[in-house]
Amino acid sequence: MSGSETRAGAADLLEELAAAVMAADPSDATAVGGLVALLERLAAAAAGTHPDVRVEAVGQVGRLCAAVEDGPGALSRALDDACEATARMQEAIAREPAPAGGGAAATRVEPGRAASRVERDGETIGLFGEFLGESAEGLAQVDRILMNVESDEPIREAVDSLFRVFHTVKGTAGFLELEDVVALAHVAESMLNACREGSLALRGEILDLVFDATAALRNQLEAVRVAVERSVAFPRATAEVEALVRRIEAATGGDAAEERRPASAVGGAGVGEALAAAPQALRARPRATAEPDAAVKLKDTIKVDVERVDSLVEMIGELVVVESMVENAPEIAGASSVRVRNCLAQLAKVTRDLQDVGMRMRMVPVAGTFQKMARLVRDLARKSGKQVRLVTSGEATEMDRSMVEQIADPLVHMIRNSMDHGLEAPAERAAAGKPPAAAIRLSAYHEGGSVVIELADDGRGLDRDRILQKAVEKGLVAAADGMTDAEIHALIFAPGFSTARAVTELSGRGVGMDVVRRNIEAMRGRISISTARGRGTTFKLVLPLTLAIIDGMLVACGEERYIVPTLSIVESIKPDPAMLVTLARSAEMINLRGEILPLLRMDRLFATRGAKARATEALVVVVEGAGRRVGILVDEVVSQQQVVIKTLGAGLRGTPFVSGAAILADGRVGLILNVDELAGLVDRKLPARAQGNVPVTPAALPAPRSPAEVQA
Amino acid sequence: MSGSIDTAAQAAVPAPAPAQDVAALAGKYMTFKLADEEYGLQILKVREIIGLMDITRVPRTPEHVRGVINLRGKVIPVVDLRQKFGMPPCEATDQTVIIVVQYAIGERTLTMGILVDQVLEVRQIQAGAIEPPPPSLGDAAIDSACILGVGKTDKRVVFLLDIGRALGASADCAAAAA
Numbered sequence: 015m016s017g018s019e020t021r022a023g024a025a026d027l028l029e030e031l032a033a034a035v036m037a038a039d040p041s042d043a044t045a046v047g048g049l050v051a052l053l054e055r056l057a058a059a060a061a062g063t064h065p066d067v068r069v070e071a072v073g074q075v076g077r078l079c080a081a082v083e084d085g086p087g088a089l090s091r092a093l094d095d096a097c098e099a100t101a102r103m104q105e106a107i108a109r110e111p112a113p114a115g116g117g118a119a120a121t122r123v124e125p126g127r128a129a130s131r132v133e134r135d136g137e138t139i140g141l142f143g144e145f146l147g148e149s150a151e152g153l154a155q156v157d158r159i160l161m162n163v164e165s166d167e168p169i170r171e172a173v174d175s176l177f178r179v180f181h182t183v184k185g186t187a188g189f190l191e192l193e194d195v196v197a198l199a200h201v202a203e204s205m206l207n208a209c210r211e212g213s214l215a216l217r218g219e220i221l222d223l224v225f226d227a228t229a230a231l232r233n234q235l236e237a238v239r240v241a242v243e244r245s246v247a248f249p250r251a252t253a254e255v256e257a258l259v260r261r262i263e264a265a266t267g268g269d270a271a272e273e274r275r276p277a278s279a280v281g282g283a284g285v286g287e288a289l290a291a292a293p294q295a296l297r298a299r300p301r302a303t304a305e306p307d308a309a310v311k312l313k314d315t316i317k318v319d320v321e322r323v324d325s326l327v328e329m330i331g332e333l334v335v336v337e338s339m340v341e342n343a344p345e346i347a348g349a350s351s352v353r354v355r356n357c358l359a360q361l362a363k364v365t366r367d368l369q370d371v372g373m374r375m376r377m378v379p380v381a382g383t384f385q386k387m388a389r390l391v392r393d394l395a396r397k398s399g400k401q402v403r404l405v406t407s408g409e410a411t412e413m414d415r416s417m418v419e420q421i422a423d424p425l426v427h428m429i430r431n432s433m434d435h436g437l438e439a440p441a442e443r444a445a446a447g448k449p450p451a452a453a454i455r456l457s458a459y460h461e462g463g464s465v466v467i468e469l470a471d472d473g474r475g476l477d478r479d480r481i482l483q484k485a486v487e488k489g490l491v492a493a494a495d496g497m498t499d500a501e502i503h504a505l506i507f508a509p510g511f512s513t514a515r516a517v518t519e520l521s522g523r524g525v526g527m528d529v530v531r532r533n534i535e536a537m538r539g540r541i542s543i544s545t546a547r548g549r550g551t552t553f554k555l556v557l558p559l560t561l562a563i564i565d566g567m568l569v570a571c572g573e574e575r576y577i578v579p580t581l582s583i584v585e586s587i588k589p590d591p592a593m594l595v596t597l598a599r600s601a602e603m604i605n606l607r608g609e610i611l612p613l614l615r616m617d618r619l620f621a622t623r624g625a626k627a628r629a630t631e632a633l634v635v636v637v638e639g640a641g642r643r644v645g646i647l648v649d650e651v652v653s654q655q656q657v658v659i660k661t662l663g664a665g666l667r668g669t670p671f672v673s674g675a676a677i678l679a680d681g682r683v684g685l686i687l688n689v690d691e692l693a694g695l696v697d698r699k700l701p702a703r704a705q706g707n708v709p710v711t712p713a714a715l716p717a718p719r720s721p722a723e724v725q726a
Numbered sequence: 727m728s729g730s731i732d733t734a735a736q737a738a739v740p741a742p743a744p745a746q747d748v749a750a751l752a753g754k755y756m757t758f759k760l761a762d763e764e765y766g767l768q769i770l771k772v773r774e775i776i777g778l779m780d781i782t783r784v785p786r787t788p789e790h791v792r793g794v795i796n797l798r799g800k801v802i803p804v805v806d807l808r809q810k811f812g813m814p815p816c817e818a819t820d821q822t823v824i825i826v827v828q829y830a831i832g833e834r835t836l837t838m839g840i841l842v843d844q845v846l847e848v849r850q851i852q853a854g855a856i857e858p859p860p861p862s863l864g865d866a867a868i869d870s871a872c873i874l875g876v877g878k879t880d881k882r883v884v885f886l887l888d889i890g891r892a893l894g895a896s897a898d899c900a901a902a903a904a
Contacts, residue, residue: 329799335799574782620785660801661801666787671786677796677799683793
């Protein structure tokens with residue numbers, strides 16, 4: 015069998031698995047049988063090529079089997095888990111389509127035994143690395159749970175989690191043929207199982223035993239790590255461990271002893287057999303390597319405090335700034351030395367690479383979130399009696415980790431909304447000449463410097479008239495006079511708007527879409543709708559790549575420079591005298607192709623000196639924030655650049671109109687304008703700022719108000 | 727280093743009300759000048775001294791907040807101590823510096839720059855040379871609670887500042903008004 019066939023097999027099996035996991039019904043335990051069979055086949059298929067996939071698959075078998083015992087609730091969670099695991103495995107396969115290159119397949123058919131052994135060694139080491147990392151994490155979790163159990167009454171969930179950790183360790187260790195680890199994990203698991211069934215109580219001596227077992231397991235794993243790294247045989251279990259095993263057995267009672275050292279240590283019944291081929295690969299390991307001293311490094315992952323990653327990314331941002339300052343310094347720019355020039359070029363390159371690495375550290379693919387949506391669609395479809403197919407694409411698109419988490423909620427709202435309002439019942443679809451099964455497409459892709467997430471359905475589309483009727487009923491608008499379709503469609507984002515004829519379980523009570531918009535805007539993203547009557551609706555979310563960096567337009571206003579987030583800029587124009595209008599000689603407005611927008615003078619609002627007084631010589635930047643558009647009068651646009659967002663410093667919290675700061679290319683601090691607040695000026699009074707040193711002139715406000723009122 | 731500053735700052739905030747034992751105030755102080763007056767900062771609260779640099783004005787903040795600076799990638803506010811204390815402002819000279827201080831207010835650790843006319847020296851002030859602060863400061867824009875004590879050395883008088891109290895208020899007024 016060639017390597018490429020195996021891989022194709024694994025990829026196909028994964029596809030099948032993904033579909034099966036999504037289709038699995040948590041209330042039907044028999045469905046898990048099929049999943050387990052698939053996972054076993056997958057583990058076998060991935061054996062030679064993707065050790066991490068194999069480990070993951072085996073782990074999932076264990077988890078699913080455990081979950082079946084725990085009932086539908088646990089199974090539903092386990093299925094969610096399996097969903098994510100499938101995504102990870104697909105990613106792993108996609109990332110390394112040929113882990114050892116074409117050569118791997120070749121070595122396997124060639125009689126070169128030595129070559130194939132070396133390759134297996136590397137793979138085995140990978141397996142051990144994963145196992146050790148996972149187990150260490152699990153044991154850390156055990157520690158946390160035990161601490162809580164000691165202080166509180168043991169709760170069922172705590173016992174369940176403890177059981178699961180030992181179970182997982184046992185499963186993987188069995189597969190890796192670590193018999194002593196299996197023996198210990200097995201008795202501990204049996205004891206915890208007795209706790210779950212209520213025949214033992216997790217306190218006193220039992221609790222101590224769990225502590226001891228955890229400590230002993232940790233020692234064993236450390237010994238395994240050392241053995242793998244030094245390429246030596248695994249040490250035999252020490253007398254203490256054996257004594258501990260016997261103590262645990264004694265505490266558990268008779269039946270555990272019978273179960274001891276089961277034929278197949280792995281959780282699922284058939285898994286051991288399915289993986290029977292594997293141990294041979296493992297046996298060829300360390301001892302067979304020529305030099306016992308050659309240090310083998312286990313592939314290791316560490317969990318890092320997000321704060322540290324952030325501070326690293328932040329510092330890289332500074333490095334980029336400093337680098338460009340050095341490069342542009344007149345003394346350096348004038349230097350003609352080839353050596354200096356080369357060094358500078360090198361420095362620039364390393365800096366960019368570093369920035370790239372830094373950015374990627376926080377990025378994760380959207381696949382996990384997409385798969386959650388798949389389950390949601392399945393659930394909702396069953397409840398609503400509609401036939402719906404979710405088609406996803408671009409799962410590998412990466413976004414900032416925190417954003418991937420934050421888009422989940424809005425997506426849930428939007429999908430619920432689509433399923434409830436957008437998609438027709440099968441009969442209605444048939445009448446419209448559509449296939450009975452509706453399709454929802456969820457896709458992610460990059461566009462410019464942004465990530466776009468698109469949710470499209472092939473339902474009935476937005477109903478302009480019904481939206482309008484509803485909006486008038488709710489008092490959101492007076493009449494449709496002069497409203498464009500886009501404006502009417504945007505009404506569904508208005509707070510308290512809901513067109514559902516009946517409040518259903520699915521779409522709730524009209525709190526959905528305005529929350530969606532708020533959440534998206536909180537991420538500095540934008541949402542837009544396009545719809546065609548009878549053919550469907552598409553929601554498009556445009557989001558920044560990361561929350562730490564924004565694209566900004568640097569604008570000048572007198573002596574000051576400000577950064578306007580590019581995402582909120584609609585356009586910028588040089589105004590014609592004919593476009594400028596004033597009300598009561600003070601409130602300035604601009605007539606932008608028929609749309610009358612209030613005009614904010616930055617220099618008056620912020621009391622900057624030296625700004626251009628005549629609007630016709632200046633530039634109007636039209637921004638959109640909080641759902642409103644407003645023109646901001648600035649002297650000029652200086653440049654467009656990416657900036658790292660920083661807070662203004664702890665002592666200046668709550669400064670109005672400024673959302674943060676950034677270090678500019680010249681090392682100075684630039685302020686990032688809070689467009690939402692600026693746009694919000696349009697219809698509310700300025701907050702009273704008694705200590706503010708800037709008297710607000712009425713002209714800075716769009717509506718004429720007396721100064722006294724402004725100050726009030 | 728920074729750890730010890732944090733602890734010192736934290737420990738000092740709930741610390742001595744003016745009337746308390748002034749002996750505990752003995753220690754090293756960094757002294758600086760505002761006009762012809764001399765002030766002292768507890769040395770553990772001083773992080774560094776930097777020359778005057780470009781300060782970006784932040785609109786709609788209290789008068790004494792001069793703006794923000796880039797302290798090696800960190801954005802920190804700078805307070806003009808003259809204006810904070812209600813003294814007439816003056817043009818910057820080549821002696822003008824920013825002292826970066828760090829102190830804790832409740833849960834927050836604040837790093838701020840204070841703009842002063844001139845830094846003098848680091849001086850050991852003995853317990854015997856410290857008097858409790860005067861009970862009332864009359865019309866001054868500074869609260870007597872901000873003065874830990876009054877040090878006397880070489881016939882000169884140094885007002886020992888509780889910088890957390892002195893600036894804490896200014897930090898809060900920006901936040902409170904929001």
